[in-house]
Every structure is written in C-alpha cells, then in structure tokens.
Amino acid sequence: MAMAEQKNDKPQRPTPAPRQRGGWLSKIAPGVRGAFAKRETPENLWVKCPETGEMIYRPDLEAALWVTPSGHHMRIGAAQRLSITFDDGKYEPIVAPVAPDDPLKFTGDKPYADQLKAARKAHNQQDAMAIGYGHIQGQPAVVVVQNFLFLGGSLGVGAGEAFIKAAQEAVKRQVPFVIFTASGGARMQEGTLSLMQMARTTLAVNEVKAAGLPYVVVLTDPTTGGVLASYAMLGDVHLAEPNATIGFSGRRVIEQTIRETLPAAFQKSEFLVERGMVDKVATRAEMPAVLASILKTLMMGRERLPSAA
Incomplete structure (x- = not known):
C-alpha cells in the first residue's frame, strides 16, 4: 500500500499542447500554406x-x-492538333452527324457502350475524329484529325460519318481537305459495319477530287490496318511525321508469314519516303508551313466560289 501511495504521489508530466498545422511557415506567414495547396x-x-x-x-x-x-513525336489529342495546325489556334469546329452507338450490342472484356462512354468523357469528343475549318498560314482548309487516344483511333461508323462530313464541307466551301491519320485500323466492336467505312470514305475522297480540290494526308504514329488500306493512301500528297509507324499488318505478323527478318526501319516514315510511299517527312513545328505551301500550289489558278470566301 505504501508503495502504491508513493507511486501516486509522483508528479505527472504535462500534456503537450496540440501541434499546429502548417508548422513554422504558418507561424511567420499565415495563409502562405493555403496558397500552395497540394491540389494545385x-x-x-x-x-x-x-x-x-x-x-x-x-x-x-x-x-x-x-x-x-x-x-x-509523342501522340497528341485532336484539340491539340487542330490548335497547332491553324493560325493562332483559331478554327471553326464542325459537328459530325451522330451515329448509332453499339449497333451490334458488342460485349467483350468490357461492354462496348461503356468503352464509348469512357472515351467520350476522357477526350470530350463524340468519336475518334474531330473536324475544324480555318486557315493554315493564310490558306483556308477543312482539317479532320484522327485521335489515337480515342479507342486507338479506330474506324467505326461514327468516324466514317465524321470523315464524310468533313469531305462534304470541303466541297461546299471549295477549299482543300486535309487529314491527320492515327489509327490501329477498323473498330472490331462494330464488325462488318466498320469495314464498310473503308468504301464510304473512299467515295467521299472521290467527291473531293471530282470537285478539283486537293486532298492531303498527314500520316502520324501509328497509321495501320484498314485506315491505311483506304483513305490514308488516297491523297494527292502524303506527308508524315518523323519515325511514324505506317503499315497494314504488324511487323511480327509479316516476319512470321514470310519467315524473314525485316530491316530495322521497316514501316517507318523515313523508310517509306525512300520507297516512294510517302512524299515528305516534316517535323510537327514545320508541318503548318509545309502544308500551306502545298495547298497554295495545288490551289493555284483556281477561283473560289463567292459563298466560300
């Protein structure tokens, strides 16, 4: 009992005061910590x-x-591409017709409808193609951009409708039609409907050429599959960004088929320039000037309609 009483008589250590949030910086400069909040x-x-x-x-x-x-050259979105292509980043967005969502009710690892919804939310566009009308170093043009970040830039009904709309706008405004391609090919979730877009887009290109207007293709990384087998190889002029992968089938598939090792630069833009499949490789910074020069040359001597001014 005596020992217990002695223990109780031992002086207690004072309870430390609560630690102020913000540390020494908050003490000498209140409010500074909030100005550099982590969320910013x-x-x-x-x-x-x-x-x-x-x-x-x-x-x-x-x-x-x-x-x-x-x-x-890293892959970029459609809005970025349009902004760096047109003068001062200014252009008129052109809205494509709305295509049916998930026409085959396709479900794989994840429902196709959910994939579309997520891609639209992430990239703020209806499908893999975005359209703009503006001037490229003074030269008017309709430009369509294929966004590889949107479901691999795959060609489905929605992308096909956007391409056709862009071609029709070029004819209506009597201006050149330019496309920046980036795609893994046809969209498998839409089956045969996606393959039909190869024919539909080809007919749209023919309408542009029948109107005597230039159709210029800029191949970016990657451009493959059914896209390469259709509108990506129908241009009056084919440009490409450096080191872009351009081909129909993948390198590994071809090597397994022919049982030979392909050159290191096979299917790269520089390799294709040497073989006449691509006309010129231009860096991203050079591209507007190169495009403007080509468009000006191809439109030389052509009178624009008053309504297209």
Whole structure:
C-alpha cells in the first residue's frame, strides 16, 4: 500500500499542447500554406519520354509541341492538333452527324457502350475524329484529325460519318481537305459495319477530287490496318511525321508469314519516303508551313466560289 501511495504521489508530466498545422511557415506567414495547396500542384508535372525514358518537364514539352529532346513525336489529342495546325489556334469546329452507338450490342472484356462512354468523357469528343475549318498560314482548309487516344483511333461508323462530313464541307466551301491519320485500323466492336467505312470514305475522297480540290494526308504514329488500306493512301500528297509507324499488318505478323527478318526501319516514315510511299517527312513545328505551301500550289489558278470566301 505504501508503495502504491508513493507511486501516486509522483508528479505527472504535462500534456503537450496540440501541434499546429502548417508548422513554422504558418507561424511567420499565415495563409502562405493555403496558397500552395497540394491540389494545385499538377500530378503529372514530369513526363517520361517513351523512346529514351528521360523525364521531361511538362511545360517544356508543351512548348515544344510534345516533341521530346530526342526528337520523338509523342501522340497528341485532336484539340491539340487542330490548335497547332491553324493560325493562332483559331478554327471553326464542325459537328459530325451522330451515329448509332453499339449497333451490334458488342460485349467483350468490357461492354462496348461503356468503352464509348469512357472515351467520350476522357477526350470530350463524340468519336475518334474531330473536324475544324480555318486557315493554315493564310490558306483556308477543312482539317479532320484522327485521335489515337480515342479507342486507338479506330474506324467505326461514327468516324466514317465524321470523315464524310468533313469531305462534304470541303466541297461546299471549295477549299482543300486535309487529314491527320492515327489509327490501329477498323473498330472490331462494330464488325462488318466498320469495314464498310473503308468504301464510304473512299467515295467521299472521290467527291473531293471530282470537285478539283486537293486532298492531303498527314500520316502520324501509328497509321495501320484498314485506315491505311483506304483513305490514308488516297491523297494527292502524303506527308508524315518523323519515325511514324505506317503499315497494314504488324511487323511480327509479316516476319512470321514470310519467315524473314525485316530491316530495322521497316514501316517507318523515313523508310517509306525512300520507297516512294510517302512524299515528305516534316517535323510537327514545320508541318503548318509545309502544308500551306502545298495547298497554295495545288490551289493555284483556281477561283473560289463567292459563298466560300
């Protein structure tokens, strides 16, 4: 009992005061911590180069048009492409007709309808193609951009409708038609309906050419499958970004079929220039000037309709 009483008589340590949030910076400069809230710091401030693995400061990469120091042209979205192509980033968006969603009620690992919904929310566009009308260094043109980030830029009914609408607008306005391709091919979730777009887009290209208007294709990474087998190879002029993969079947499939090892640069844009499949390779920064020069030359001597001015 005496021992217990002695223990109870031992002085108690004072309870420490609650720690102030914000530390020393909040004490000397109240409010500073709130000005640098964590939510205002971008999570992706550094971007890894897919080619070299180098970490690149995002603002620097954006200023370089998403071209890394090694020269690798990263894939970009439709809005970015239209913005860097047209003068001062200004253009008139053209809305494509709305196509039926999930016509075959396709379900694989994930329902196709859910895939469409997620892609539309992520990229703020109806389908894999976006259309704009504006001027490229003073030259008017209708430009359609295939967004590889939207379900691999695959060609389905929605993309087919957008392409046809863009071609019709070019004829209506009497201006050149330009497309930036980027696709893994036809959209398997739409089966034969997707393959039908190859014929429909080819007929739309024929209408542009019948009107005496230029059709210029810019091949970006990657352009493959049914897209390459249709409108991507029907241009009056074919341009390409550096080191873009351009081909119908994949390299591995071809090697297994012919049982030979293909050249290291096989299906790359520079390789295809040497063999006449592509007319010129131009960097992303050079592309507007190259396009403007080609469009001006191809439209030389042609009178535009008053309604298209």
